[in-house]
Amino acid sequence: MAKKPNKLKARLPRGFVDRSADDIRAADEMIGKIRAVYEQYGFDPVETPAFEYTDCLGKFLPDTDRPNAGVFSVQDDDEQWMSLRYDLTAPLARHVSENINEIQLPYRTYRAGWVFRNEKPGPGRFRQFMQFDADTVGAPGVQADAEMCMMMADTMEALGIPRGQYVIRVNNRKVLDGVLEAIGLGGEENAERRLTVLRAIDKLDKFGPEGVRLLLGDGRKDDSGDFTKGAGLDDDTANILVETIAFEEEVEPQIGYDSWDCPNPYYMPPSEWSEDLRESKPRIGEINRANSPRDTHPFWNYLGTLAAFYELNSTTISALAELELIVDLIIESGYSDRIKIDPSVVRGLEYYTGPVYEAELLFDVTNEKGDVVQFGSVGGGGRYDGLVKRFTGRDVPATGFSIGVSRLMTALKNLGKLQTSEVVAPVLVTVMDGDTQALGRYQKMVQELRRAGIRAEMYQGNWKKFGNQLKYADRRNCPIAIIQGSDEFEAGEIQVKDLIEGKRLSEEITDNVTWRESRPAQMTVKRDALVETVRALLDSQADDRAQAAKA
RNA sequence: GCAGACGUAGCUCAGUUGGUUAGAGCGUCGGAUUGUGGCUCCGAAGGUCGGUGGUUCGAAUCCACUCGUCUGUACCA
Numbered sequence: 001m002a003k004k005p006n007k008l009k010a011r012l013p014r015g016f017v018d019r020s021a022d023d024i025r026a027a028d029e030m031i032g033k034i035r036a037v038y039e040q041y042g043f044d045p046v047e048t049p050a051f052e053y054t055d056c057l058g059k060f061l062p063d064t065d066r067p068n069a070g071v072f073s074v075q076d077d078d079e080q081w082m083s084l085r086y087d088l089t090a091p092l093a094r095h096v097s098e099n100i101n102e103i104q105l106p107y108r109t110y111r112a113g114w115v116f117r118n119e120k121p122g123p124g125r126f127r128q129f130m131q132f133d134a135d136t137v138g139a140p141g142v143q144a145d146a147e148m149c150m151m152m153a154d155t156m157e158a159l160g161i162p163r164g165q166y167v168i169r170v171n172n173r174k175v176l177d178g179v180l181e182a183i184g185l186g187g188e189e190n191a192e193r194r195l196t197v198l199r200a201i202d203k204l205d206k207f208g209p210e211g212v213r214l215l216l217g218d219g220r221k222d223d224s225g226d227f228t229k230g231a232g233l234d235d236d237t238a239n240i241l242v243e244t245i246a247f248e249e250e251v252e253p254q255i256g257y258d259s260w261d262c263p264n265p266y267y268m269p270p271s272e273w274s275e276d277l278r279e280s281k282p283r284i285g286e287i288n289r290a291n292s293p294r295d296t297h298p299f300w301n302y303l304g305t306l307a308a309f310y311e312l313n314s315t316t317i318s319a320l321a322e323l324e325l326i327v328d329l330i331i332e333s334g335y336s337d338r339i340k341i342d343p344s345v346v347r348g349l350e351y352y353t354g355p356v357y358e359a360e361l362l363f364d365v366t367n368e369k370g371d372v373v374q375f376g377s378v379g380g381g382g383r384y385d386g387l388v389k390r391f392t393g394r395d396v397p398a399t400g401f402s403i404g405v406s407r408l409m410t411a412l413k414n415l416g417k418l419q420t421s422e423v424v425a426p427v428l429v430t431v432m433d434g435d436t437q438a439l440g441r442y443q444k445m446v447q448e449l450r451r452a453g454i455r456a457e458m459y460q461g462n463w464k465k466f467g468n469q470l471k472y473a474d475r476r477n478c479p480i481a482i483i484q485g486s487d488e489f490e491a492g493e494i495q496v497k498d499l500i501e502g503k504r505l506s507e508e509i510t511d512n513v514t515w516r517e518s519r520p521a522q523m524t525v526k527r528d529a530l531v532e533t534v535r536a537l538l539d540s541q542a543d544d545r546a547q548a549a550k551a
Numbered sequence: 552g553c554a555g556a557c558g559u560a561g562c563u564c565a566g567u568u569g570g571u572u573a574g575a576g577c578g579u580c581g582g583a584u585u586g587u588g589g590c591u592c593c594g595a596a597g598g599u600c601g602g603u604g605g606u607u608c609g610a611a612u613c614c615a616c617u618c619g620u621c622u623g624u625a626c627c628a
Contacts, residue, residue, distance in 0.1 A: 011619095014619080014620090057628080058628075059628070068628080070626080070627070070628075071628085086627090086628060087628065090628075117627075117628085119626075119627065120552085120625095120626090120627095122621095122622090122623095123621095123622090125627095199625090199626090220624095222554080222623055222624045222625095226553055226554040226555085226623075226624050226625085227553095227554095227624095228553095228624065228625070348627070348628055350627095350628045351628070373622080376627095430587090432586065464585080465585080466585085466586055466587065467584080467585095467586090467587065467588075468588095469587085469588090470587055470588040471587095471588055472588090473588070474588040474589080475588090481587085481588090483586080483587075485586060486586095487586085495587090497587080497588090499588070502587095502588070502589085503588075503589070506588075506589040506590075507589080507590090509589080509590080510589095510590060510591080511590085511591090512583095512584075512589085512590070512591075513584090515587090515588085515589065515590075516584075516586095516587060517587090519587065520587095520588095520589095522587085
């Protein structure tokens with residue numbers, strides 16, 4: 001009786017998931033909606049394989065010839081390292097580089113695909129997940145970046161996330177570069193510290209200004225008591241950085257001042273201003289390069305604040321100029337309620353060179369237990385001007401972003417916001433007799449229904465237990481069962497059983513004998529009337545569902 | 552990687568200061584009902600108590616290690 005102990009245990013690798021019928025249908029629906037937006041914007045699909053040579057992905061560890069641990073890698077027959085792609089951007093750069101002579105630039109392209117990361121899984125984080133990516137390759141201007149932001153916003157809405165429940169946050173990496181330079185963290189010798197600072201800045205939405213201040217200073221202790229060492233900046237520097245990136249929370253909006261005649265910080269840095277001028281807290285937010293007035297908008301307030309805080313170096317000035325243009329385009333196109341400048345957006349540290357942007361959900365995401373859970377961005381991207389150049393030597397500027405389909409779906413699913421597609425289960429043709437002739441008759445019915453465009457199947461289990469057939473139909477949520485025993489056959493008839501109505505009637509019947517003998521919601525029709533009867537019944541069931549949905 | 556919490560039947564969980572053969576509900580399967588789903592009743596299957604080692608006369612319970620899950624954190628191209 002003792003069970004063999006060495007029975008193989010079926011188990012799913014950590015961080016991977018099986019997808020159910022509902023998941024697949026919902027994901028397909030999401031993908032369809034995203035694709036429609038991208039197509040509308042004039043993007044064309046192209047696909048690359050799941051594997052790439054590791055060097056093309058740029059994923060070797062600095063001082064070894066083994067790939068980075070974060071990617072799944074295998075060695076080919078010829079000992080070359082190959083890796084599963086960890087995003088869709090690097091493979092696209094490889095594809096474009098290989099076909100650079102055939103591709104008409106600017107190249108507007110999209111693709112959906114599985115990507116793999118060998119990391120610790122978390123809520124909405126898997127080791128295999130789907131991204132839906134769009135890129136414009138060969139477009140140097142930030143108008144391409146602005147377009148990406150707008151397309152992201154449109155995509156979120158196409159997915160049914162209402163305006164106000166998400167935000168696209170934009171920043172420019174050069175702004176941070178310039179700011180770091182201004183606080184004396186420029187140069188090679190500070191590279192390590194710059195990374196720590198950038199990582200701290202990236203945590204603003206997670207820990208708030210106070211948490212970032214700690215991370216910029218000595219360090220921070222998390223809820224479990226684990227300590228994270230900080231960047232070790234002095235208080236003043238940390239404070240000014242926090243004010244810069246958290247300006248909305250930290251900086252008093254400087255409205256009410258009319259100091260339009262203060263110097264333009266683009267040309268005259270605030271450090272050279274007179275004491276009086278500084279005291280007057282000029283309404284610097286309205287100043288731009290052209291020195292002409294603009295409508296008031298918080299975005300300008302930020303740019304002005306930035307300009308006022310720091311000695312403007314050339315990096316910062318060009319960064320501000322780029323942000324300014326993006327902001328202009330966003331406001332002009334009417335997207336300023338969805339897209340926001342956020343100086344704390346950092347994104348990955350590797351290949352982004354200019355504007356970066358990410359999409360974030362503004363509602364709480366909960367897990368199965370109902371606990372609110374830390375949920376990262378659901379999509380993001382930015383400008384990567386150097387990625388194609390690695391292969392071609394040519395300057396091919398590019399910008400693009402990915403929607404994290406899997407993660408977004410997890411969020412929507414946990415919230416019950418995932419519209420479960422209404423796929424009606426098949427009509428079940430039951431088997432009363434198992435002889436060849438009878439089976440042929442049933443099969444014919446099924447084919448008639450299918451040809452009429454109705455999902456249908458013949459029962460393929462043990463037909464001798466008829467009760468089980470209806471039980472099967474019930475559990476599958478079949479809408480209708482077709483029954484033809486020898487009695488019906490001889491009369492040229494079939495039984496058409498409405499399983500939905502029958503289920504409703506069952507609530508009123510408590511006695512099993514009555515339940516069985518009354519054969520609820522079942523009608524006898526001529527065999528020839530099969531298709532029309534089923535179709536009429538399905539239609540009326542669909543009407544009932546529509547009514548119920550409205551109520 | 553680091554920190555914390557938790558691992559008992561397919562699922563949700565009981566299990567007393569360490570004490571017979573580890574329980575319940577739900578689910579599954581069979582029967583009452585061999586041509587009718589649901590309800591009801593009866594019955595059955597299902598566990599090396601995550602694993603290994605230790606303490607003990609005796610361990611689901613205590614200890615060590617290990618694996619796994621969850622949460623936070625680090626990293627995240």
